[in-house]
Amino acid sequence: MRIGELADRTGVSVRALRYYEEQDLLSPERSPSGQRQYPDSAVERVRLIQQLYTAGLSSRVIVSLLPCVVDGDATPELLDRLAAERDRIDGQVAELVSTRNRLDSVITGATENLRTGRPCPARAGPAA
Template sequence: MRIGELATKAGVSVRALRYYEEQGLLAATRSTSGQRHYPEVAAERVRLLQVLYSAGLSSKTIAELLPCVDAKVSTPETRARLAAERDRIDAQIAELVRARDKLDAVIALSTSPLSGCQVVPA
């Protein structure tokens, strides 16, 4: 499929696909006129990349892990790397929960009839 088709199918921009290719995360063949062509499984790869990026993994980390994902091989090193990433995400989640709890406390205080705090709409 061509780059525009893949972008539509995967729900990403053409620019994102070009970036993934530059980073070595996505491969395309080229037609004689230079157009990119992707296999049908490329949409699944792009969705995986989106999940990994949204989890906060860097391009470098993703590039290091993809060969193991592609080969369906799990080594002690890759498991340790993934566990470290999971721990980092867990720490971020805990920090977000603390921030949400603080916001809830402020909301509770600001709904009190005695609170003199008013927010001016932007």
């Protein structure tokens, strides 16, 4: 498939796909006229790259992880890096859960205050 179709199928811009190529994250074949040609497997690879970017990994880290993810090839150092990234993501998840729980508390309190007619503590001002 050509780059425009890959962009459409993945929701990633053509510019981003070119950047992935510059960073050695994607390696398209070239037609005789120089157009990029991607296999169907590129769709899943781009989705994986997007997930890893969303999780906060840099292109440099992603490039080093791809052999393990794609082929199962790993060194002890790479496995350590994967574990460290997983632990970092676990920390982010824990922070998000904590934030969600605090928001739930605020929503519950504000809902109760609306039901009883009392002002929200944050808006009530200092205690007299």
